[in-house]
Amino acid sequence: MPRNFADRLLDKIDEMKNPxxxxxxxxxxxxxxxVIQNAxxxxxxxxxxxxxxxxxxxxxxxxxxxxxxxxxxxLDNTCxxxxxxxxxxxxxxxxxxxxxxAFEETAKYAKSxxxxxxxxxxxxxxxxxxxxxxxxxxxxxxxVDGSSHSSLDxxxxxxxxxxxxxxxxxxxxxxKKHGKGFFLLAKTSNTSSGELQDLLLDKIHGGRKVxxxxxxxxxxxxxxxVGDRGYSSAGVVVGATYPTDAVSVRSKAERAIILVPGYxxxxxxxxxxxxxxxxxxxxxxxNNSRNLTFAYKLKNFRAPPNKYGEAAKKSAExxxxxxxxxxxxxxxxxxxxx
Amino acid sequence: MPRNFADRLLDKIDEMKNPxxxxxxxxxxxxxxxVIQNAxxxxxxxxxxxxxxxxxxxxxxxxxxxxxxxxxxxLDNTCxxxxxxxxxxxxxxxxxxxxxxAFEETAKYAKSxxxxxxxxxxxxxxxxxxxxxxxxxxxxxxxVDGSSHSSLDxxxxxxxxxxxxxxxxxxxxxxKKHGKGFFLLAKTSNTSSGELQDLLLDKIHGGRKVxxxxxxxxxxxxxxxVGDRGYSSAGVVVGATYPTDAVSVRSKAERAIILVPGYxxxxxxxxxxxxxxxxxxxxxxxNNSRNLTFAYKLKNFRAPPNKYGEAAKKSAExxxxxxxxxxxxxxxxxxxxx
Numbered sequence: 001m002p003r004n005f006a007d008r009l010l011d012k013i014d015e016m017k018n019p020x021x022x023x024x025x026x027x028x029x030x031x032x033x034x035v036i037q038n039a040x041x042x043x044x045x046x047x048x049x050x051x052x053x054x055x056x057x058x059x060x061x062x063x064x065x066x067x068x069x070x071x072x073x074x075l076d077n078t079c080x081x082x083x084x085x086x087x088x089x090x091x092x093x094x095x096x097x098x099x100x101x102a103f104e105e106t107a108k109y110a111k112s113x114x115x116x117x118x119x120x121x122x123x124x125x126x127x128x129x130x131x132x133x134x135x136x137x138x139x140x141x142x143x144v145d146g147s148s149h150s151s152l153d154x155x156x157x158x159x160x161x162x163x164x165x166x167x168x169x170x171x172x173x174x175x176k177k178h179g180k181g182f183f184l185l186a187k188t189s190n191t192s193s194g195e196l197q198d199l200l201l202d203k204i205h206g207g208r209k210v211x212x213x214x215x216x217x218x219x220x221x222x223x224x225x226v227g228d229r230g231y232s233s234a235g236v237v238v239g240a241t242y243p244t245d246a247v248s249v250r251s252k253a254e255r256a257i258i259l260v261p262g263y264x265x266x267x268x269x270x271x272x273x274x275x276x277x278x279x280x281x282x283x284x285x286x287n288n289s290r291n292l293t294f295a296y297k298l299k300n301f302r303a304p305p306n307k308y309g310e311a312a313k314k315s316a317e318x319x320x321x322x323x324x325x326x327x328x329x330x331x332x333x334x335x336x337x338x
Numbered sequence: 339m340p341r342n343f344a345d346r347l348l349d350k351i352d353e354m355k356n357p358x359x360x361x362x363x364x365x366x367x368x369x370x371x372x373v374i375q376n377a378x379x380x381x382x383x384x385x386x387x388x389x390x391x392x393x394x395x396x397x398x399x400x401x402x403x404x405x406x407x408x409x410x411x412x413l414d415n416t417c418x419x420x421x422x423x424x425x426x427x428x429x430x431x432x433x434x435x436x437x438x439x440a441f442e443e444t445a446k447y448a449k450s451x452x453x454x455x456x457x458x459x460x461x462x463x464x465x466x467x468x469x470x471x472x473x474x475x476x477x478x479x480x481x482v483d484g485s486s487h488s489s490l491d492x493x494x495x496x497x498x499x500x501x502x503x504x505x506x507x508x509x510x511x512x513x514k515k516h517g518k519g520f521f522l523l524a525k526t527s528n529t530s531s532g533e534l535q536d537l538l539l540d541k542i543h544g545g546r547k548v549x550x551x552x553x554x555x556x557x558x559x560x561x562x563x564v565g566d567r568g569y570s571s572a573g574v575v576v577g578a579t580y581p582t583d584a585v586s587v588r589s590k591a592e593r594a595i596i597l598v599p600g601y602x603x604x605x606x607x608x609x610x611x612x613x614x615x616x617x618x619x620x621x622x623x624x625n626n627s628r629n630l631t632f633a634y635k636l637k638n639f640r641a642p643p644n645k646y647g648e649a650a651k652k653s654a655e656x657x658x659x660x661x662x663x664x665x666x667x668x669x670x671x672x673x674x675x676x
Contacts, residue, residue, distance in 0.1 A: 025467070028480050036482055060489075062482040090467045094474025096442050096489050101435035124460050124498055126528035129363070129428045136432025142366050144374055144400040151398075151434050160462055162500050162523060164530030185500060190464035192502030199551065200540040210548065213537065 002179030004227030005156060006235075006257060009084070009181070010282055012116050014336040016083035018320045019282075021118065021259070023289025024074065024087040024106060026067040030294045032305030035073070039066035060095055064102035067092065070308075071106045074293050077309035079113040081316045086118040086259075086287050107154055116155045118259070122185065124160035124167055131170040138182075139174040156181035158237060158259070161214055168221055172234065175225055181233035181257075184218045186249050187211040189239025189262030211238075212248055219253035231257050231283065238276055240268025240286065246275035250283070258284045263319070264291030270319075270326035281327055281334035288319050340517030342565030343494055344573075344595060347422070347519070348620055350454050352674040354421035356658045357620075359456065359597070361627025362412065362425040362444060364405040368632045370643030373411070377404035401433055402440040408646075409444045412631050415647035417451040419654045424456040424597075424625050445492055454493045456597070460523065462498035462505055469508035476520075477512040494519035496575060496597065499552055506559055510572065513563055519571035519595075522556045524587050525549040527577025527600030549576075550586055557591040569595050569621065576614055578606025578624065584613035588621070596622045601657070602629030608657075608664035619665055619672035626657050 013019050028036075043062040044051055054062070075085065087110075092103035107117045123133045135141050137157050140148040156175075161168055161184045171182045187197050197211040205213060215236055222234030232255045238246045240262035249258065258276040262268040263286050276284035295301035295315035296308040303311040327333040351357050366374075381400040382389055392400070413423065425448075430441035445455045461471045473479050475495050478486040494513075499506055499522045509520045525535050535549040543551065553574055560572030570593045576584045578600035587596065596614040600606040601624050614622035633639035633653035634646040641649040665671040 028482060040482060054483075056487060059481040059483060059485070059487075066482055088463075088467055090461070090463055090470040090474070093438070094470045094479050094489055096474070097435040097439035099474075100431075100438045104434050122462050122498075123428070124462075125426075125428055126526060126531075129426055132428040132432045136428070136434070136437075141432050143397040144366060144378060144404055145392075145397060147397070149394060149397075151432055160460075160498050160500055162498055162534055163526050163528055164533035164535070166528050166530040188464060188501050188505075190501055190504050192504040193464075195502035195555070196500055196548070196551070197502070199543055199548070202538040202540055202545065205537055207540065210534070210537070213534065217533070 004225070005175060005179055005181030005233035006225070006231040007227035007229050008155070008179070009116055009257060009285070010229045010231060012083040013282070013285070016081065017337045018082050019285045020082045020084070020316065020319050020323060021285050021287040022074065022078050022082050022085040022115070022292060022316065023287045024071050024085055024293065025091050025289040026070055026293070027091065028063055028066065030297070031066055031070050032308050034306045035070050036066050039069055060098040063095055064098040067099070067102040068105045072109060073309040074312050075110055075113050075115065077313040078316045079115065081313065081320060083115060084118065084285055085110045085115045086120050088120040088289065104152060107152065118183070119152065119154040119157040121157050122160050123157065124163055126163060127166040127170070130167045134170040134174040138171070138180040139178050154180070156183065158183045158185065160185050161217060165221065172221055172225065175233050181225070181235060183235040183237050183259040184214060186214045186218065186236040187238045187242050187245045189241045189266050189268070193239065211245065212252055215249040215252040215256070218256050222253070222256055226255055231255050235259055237261065239266070240272045241266055243272045243275045250275060250278065254278070256283070260284055260286045264288040270322035271329070273323060274326050274330045274332070277327065277332055279332055281332040281337065286323055288315070292316055292319065342563070343513060343517055343519030343571035344563070344569040345565035345567050346493070346517070347454055347595060347623070348567045348569060350421040351620070351623070354419065355675045356420050356662070357623045358420045358422070358654065358657050358661060359623050359625040360412065360416050360420050360423040360453070360630060360654065361625045362409050362423055362631065363429050363627040364408055364631070365429065366401055366404065368635070369404055369408050370634070370646050372644045373408050374404050377407055398433055398436040402436040405430065405437070405440040406443045410447060411647040412650050413448055413451050413453065415651040416654045417453065419651065419658060421453060422456065422623055423448045423453045424458050426458040426627065442490060445490065456521070457490065457492040457495040459495050460498050461495060462501055464501060465504045465508070468505045472508040472512040476509070476518040477516050492518070494521065496521045496523065498523050499555060503559065510559055510563065513571050519563070519573060521573040521575050521597040522552060522559070524552045524556065524574040525576045525580050525583045527579045527604055527606070531577065531580070549583065550590055553587040553590040553594070556594050560591070560594055564593055569593050573597055575599065577604070578610045579604055581610045581613045588613060588616065592616070594621070598622055598624045602626040608660035609667070611661060612664050612668045612670070615665065615670055617670055619670040619675065624661055626653070630654055630657065
């Protein structure tokens with residue numbers, strides 16, 4: 001049996017003394033020109049073409065290449081500080097199969113540097129179709145000759161539970177079999193998340209809010225995925241922008257690990273993430289994407305574009321200190337993280 | 339200004355006298371051996387390798403090739419009967435960038451045969467990230483040299499509205515600018531869809547169910563996408579397996595086109611789809627995936643595997659007759675479809 005995902009995740013947090021997640025959301029307009037020019041050059045070299053003869057496919061290829069090269073710079077510079085990364089599929093998939101290729105290469109490279117990989121894909125579908133997503137992203141797929149092999153082989157993904165349990169069960173089954181995990185959207189970090197997620201249910205459902213109902217579901221679905229360290233490989237997502245809601249989710253899904261996006265560019269700070277942790281100092285991981293990867297553009301970490309990796313490193317270090325400091329202030333820092 | 343998606347869709351329904359959708363959900367274990375062997379051969383030829391020397395990447399490539407070749411057989415045989423197709427991304431994406439490549443080629447080929455393409459992707463994310471999905475799937479993306487170009491260039495996609503309006507707005511904006519559309523999940527076709535979607539909201543929210551609230555949202559979001567023919571490019575999804583719920587959605591989102599999955603293998607019949615149509619005989623499109631693409635395996639359309647295309651054609655013809663017959667019985671068949 002492969003080792004339980006939640007156990008692996010907690011071990012990694014202990015190893016790095018850090019519950020931070022490096023978010024990898026590349027945007028072509030924010031990637032340094034040096035990276036872009038190198039990517040274009042490598043496509044020119046591979047296709048034996050001069051720059052002016054590059055066709056549309058070459059440009060897609062070069063964009064994907066720039067994404068991967070940029071991510072390597074981030075991962076190389078942060079791998080001694082943080083142990084978890086989260087590439088956001090949307091930014092890759094928008095470039096079709098070229099972009100998805102860069103996503104795959106990024107995940108593979110991250111693994112080689114010791115990172116646990118969480119694919120932020122928010123996938124959801126009905127039974128058999130959800131099974132295809134689960135097999136491809138976390139498990140194994142059947143190939144043309146009848147053999148089976150892992151495909152994207154991520155450690156975990158985010159999922160959306162709007163379709164109910166038959167759409168979630170494949171992710172539970174595959175997680176159990178392959179030592180993988182998932183994070184179910186409960187309360188997302190965006191401004192309009194409350195439009196549906198905060199709606200109150202009727203008295204039969206305890207007058208709960210929709211996101212609280214989702215947290216209860218996650219807790220139930222996660223029962224069979226609890227590892228030796230007491231946490232489940234079925235986690236939930238709660239935005240750092242909603243610390244008050246985190247209190248409610250935390251109480252309804254005690255064994256769930258909460259993936260907390262919204263730190264940094266969306267306004268969340270270390271102290272805002274505290275309600276997501278249990279009193280044992282575990283149970284939450286905190287993601288920072290833009291303010292980490294593109295830290296070279298920020299006032300606090302400003303650097304020349306070709307030093308974007310070093311700026312990211314400084315941002316990752318500052319984030320670690322901020323969160324551990326907030327945990328200390330709250331009196332919940334675990335022994336292993338001291 | 340590009341032509342409104344809803345207008346294009348209704349024109350296509352009139353042209354084909356058919357509101358059916360050809361669902362393209364390839365599964366390697368259901369694809370005829372003749373297609374598989376041809377795909378393997380073409381990969382061997384391209385790589386100058388004998389079968390026994392094919393490596394893992396070659397096998398992924400051959401699987402993707404088999405999917406595309408199979409779809410060509412379906413599209414060639416159904417393009418004179420139906421005018422809309424819906425590839426389900428999960429079945430392709432599970433094979434990573436190879437599979438996504440086959441998805442792209444399928445959509446491109448479908449367009450060349452006159453089909454309107456709906457990507458069943460159920461994407462969802464927060465503001466900027468949803469924008470990346472919208473740009474990539476429906477709009478244009480920025481490339482490495484600063485130029486912009488369409489990427490997957492689908493006509494429409496399915497989306498999940500759990501994250502609220504800032505996660506939907508990018509799809510509205512891109513649809514308006516590029517003459518595209520989307521279908522918001524309201525009540526899905528699966529057995530457990532009611533677990534969240536049927537929950538009753540409190541009295542402040544009119545004691546509505548969650549899926550009814552979603553339908554109201556879709557109606558609101560769709561206002562700025564209403565075309566000359568009175569329908570909006572913001573549609574909704576309601577499973578054929580829940581005809582009673584369709585009545586409620588229909589009344590709450592009058593101008594929305596309802597994408598109705600669940601016909602065929604999930605048990606839905608022509609008569610079950612009727613509540614999704616308006617009295618003018620428009621406002622719904624009905625999808626059939628497995629019972630159409632893999633009709634050669636069914637009792638009613640059984641055929642030798644290499645005649646899978648002809649079996650699909652017969653299934654598509656039977657489906658058209660079933661739905662038009664049910665519309666006639668209900669007295670709602672439009673003049674153009676007679």
